[in-house]
Amino acid sequence: MPRRLIHATGAAEAPLRTALREVREALGVPGEFPPEALAEAAEAARAPRLPETDATGVPLFTIDPPGSTDLDQAMHLARHGSGYRVHYAIADVAAFVTPGGALDTEAHRRVQTLYFPDGKIPLHPRALSEAAASLLPGQQVPALLWRFDLDAEGRTHSADVHRALVRSRARLDYGTAQRLIDTGAAEEPLALLKEIGTLRETLERERGGISLQVPEQEITEENGAYLLSYRAPRPADGWNAQISLLTGMAAAEIMTTAGTGVLRTLPTAPDGAVARLRRSAKALGIDWPHHVSYADLIRSLDPRRPRNAAFLQECTALLRGAGYTVFTGGEVPSPAIHAAVAAEYTHCTAPLRRLIDRYTGELCLAARAGQGVPEWVLAALDALPGEMADGSRRANTVERESVDLVEAALLSGRVGEVFDGCVIDVREREPDTGTVHVGMVHLEDPAVVGRVESPRPLPLGERLRVRLARAAPGTAKVLFVPA
Numbered sequence: 349m350p351r352r353l354i355h356a357t358g359a360a361e362a363p364l365r366t367a368l369r370e371v372r373e374a375l376g377v378p379g380e381f382p383p384e385a386l387a388e389a390a391e392a393a394r395a396p397r398l399p400e401t402d403a404t405g406v407p408l409f410t411i412d413p414p415g416s417t418d419l420d421q422a423m424h425l426a427r428h429g430s431g432y433r434v435h436y437a438i439a440d441v442a443a444f445v446t447p448g449g450a451l452d453t454e455a456h457r458r459v460q461t462l463y464f465p466d467g468k469i470p471l472h473p474r475a476l477s478e479a480a481a482s483l484l485p486g487q488q489v490p491a492l493l494w495r496f497d498l499d500a501e502g503r504t505h506s507a508d509v510h511r512a513l514v515r516s517r518a519r520l521d522y523g524t525a526q527r528l529i530d531t532g533a534a535e536e537p538l539a540l541l542k543e544i545g546t547l548r549e550t551l552e553r554e555r556g557g558i559s560l561q562v563p564e565q566e567i568t569e570e571n572g573a574y575l576l577s578y579r580a581p582r583p584a585d586g587w588n589a590q591i592s593l594l595t596g597m598a599a600a601e602i603m604t605t606a607g608t609g610v611l612r613t614l615p616t617a618p619d620g621a622v623a624r625l626r627r628s629a630k631a632l633g634i635d636w637p638h639h640v641s642y643a644d645l646i647r648s649l650d651p652r653r654p655r656n657a658a659f660l661q662e663c664t665a666l667l668r669g670a671g672y673t674v675f676t677g678g679e680v681p682s683p684a685i686h687a688a689v690a691a692e693y694t695h696c697t698a699p700l701r702r703l704i705d706r707y708t709g710e711l712c713l714a715a716r717a718g719q720g721v722p723e724w725v726l727a728a729l730d731a732l733p734g735e736m737a738d739g740s741r742r743a744n745t746v747e748r749e750s751v752d753l754v755e756a757a758l759l760s761g762r763v764g765e766v767f768d769g770c771v772i773d774v775r776e777r778e779p780d781t782g783t784v785h786v787g788m789v790h791l792e793d794p795a796v797v798g799r800v801e802s803p804r805p806l807p808l809g810e811r812l813r814v815r816l817a818r819a820a821p822g823t824a825k826v827l828f829v830p831a
Contacts (some may be wrong), residue, residue, distance in 0.1 A: 364757040367821040368466050369424035371749045377742070378458050381473050384450035389473040391629060392444040392451070393480035396490055399440075399511035403493050406435050407517045409538065411588050414521040415720055417478040418461075418470065420698045420705075422491075422592055425540040431505065432544055434496040436595055437514045439481050441472070441699040441706045443490040447724035456728075457647050461701040461740025462746050465754055470701075479698045485516045492709050494595055502547025505519035507598040526584040545587025548594060557690035558643040559586060559593075560664060563657040563741045579654045580652040592697045593689065599712050600692040607678030610732060611706055613692050614670040614687045621666055624773070628662045630809040631772040632790060656789050662772065672704060672733040674724075704736050755796050759826055766815050767829045768792045771800070774808045789814055789828055798826040 370380075381389070406617040408422035424435040445451050455471055462469040470477050483489055493512040497505045520528075520538070528534035529542050552559065563669035596612070603609025621644060629636040629645075632655045636645050646663065649656040667688060672695075673681045686693040696712065707725055714721045773788040789800040789812060800806065800814055814828035 367753050385454040389475045392717050393475045401445045401512040403512035404515040409518040411520045411525050418700045419483040420700045422483040425537045431499040432453045436494040437491040439700050440490040444476050465750050483516050485519045488515050509716050522584050526582045540585045545590045548590035553632040555690040558646050562660050563651045595697050596693045597691050599696040600694045602712045602715050604680045608676045609711050613673045616687045617666040627783050628772045631770045632659050659768045672736050676731045692734045753821045755826045757821040763816050769814050771806050771808050771812050774806050800828040802830050
């Protein structure tokens with residue numbers, strides 16, 4: 349999970365956009381797709397491998413950010429006896445990608461979609477990811493159709509998955525979905541998202557799991573000046589995420605029962621990491637009594653408040669040890685859980701944007717059908733964790749550089765100004781800084797977290813007035829010094 353989600357708007361030739369193009373070039377991120385991969389994508393878009401089962405009668409709908417066209421998931425929710433029935437369709441990328449072909453090779457090179465503030469670099473050509481393979485409304489698309497029967501408390505009673513042709517009826521964004529639910533105007537399939545999502549959140553609390561509601565940081569350009577604001581997640585964001593978590597947990601159980609699969613694992617955070625977060629909480633003025641658990645604290649925070657938003661961003665540090673663990677021959681790894689989910693879990697709901705989801709989907713299909721795992725899947729398993737780790741490192745680098753550029757753009761032209769902030773982290777002296785003490789300071793306004801260097805020890809957890817020493821997108825990261 350990224351530390352921050354950032355979205356930028358503004359003229360294409362603005363300094364920030366120019367700097368972002370330079371970052372893409374410096375990092376060597378993938379550019380245009382090779383001609384042979386584009387040719388394969390065009391052919392696959394015209395003639396995908398279609399499933400025998402027709403489930404177009406299920407009135408699915410999607411919920412995604414405004415303007416999204418790479419739609420991985422669609423759902424339909426209904427009452428079923430005393431509980432619920434959930435249909436969850438996942439884009440069937442394997443219906444379009446031939447194993448070992450040019451398109452497959454390019455997907456393994458890219459690994460995942462990369463997100464920059466001003467756009468994205470997709471995992472698959474847009475002819476597939478934003479058209480033929482996307483669960484766009486009114487379009488008949490091959491999919492992996494999951495069906496869950498839940499009891500009255502939201503617990504999974506049964507789970508199944510098979511290939512089917514599906515058709516979404518409506519594309520909603522989070523704001524619209526939230527408004528329809530809040531005003532009572534939502535039809536039952538959407539209205540049940542709150543009911544089921546809330547039940548699943550309760551189960552998450554019971555098992556000790558935690559979902560971080562990290563705000564998006566949005567920078568916009570107005571009259572040549574940059575403005576920074578947060579968009580706090582809505583309740584509907586969390587309810588929607590619970591359906592994806594439900595699927596990932598079910599997929600993990602199917603694979604562990606079958607004895608072959610890939611889990612998304614995360615070890616329990618070391619005491620030192622939690623202690624660091626306690627220091628950050630103190631620095632940001634967040635009360636964290638020792639008898640209150642980390643999970644309970646997170647749930648008590650309002651992400652619309654800047655200090656809480658900053659702390660939630662810092663909390664994503666506990667997710668940085670996540671990885672993928674392959675197992676075969678019935679030898680399920682131990683421990684096998686994802687600490688934040690507090691259960692066995694895998695990624696399987698975003699195959700348009702993440703390579704490994706195509707493989708976990710195939711593993712679940714084979715297990716549920718009682719068939720052998722396809723050879724092309726088995727042949728790729730051992731290499732997948734390393735590929736995904738490399739892809740994640742590249743995505744994290746993109747994110748860090750983007751954050752640096754956005755904050756430098758925001759503060760460009762304000763060098764020399766003094767700001768009120770809090771020291772939220774103090775680092776060991778770095779080899780190239782000599783006697784300089786290094787830390788991180790969180791400004792009260794604007795909501796920026798930046799590096800601070802001081803000739804004296806920094807007061808962790810205390811307020812500090814700092815002067816902006818440098819900020820120029822494309823040439824220097826933000827740096828503060830004590831005022």
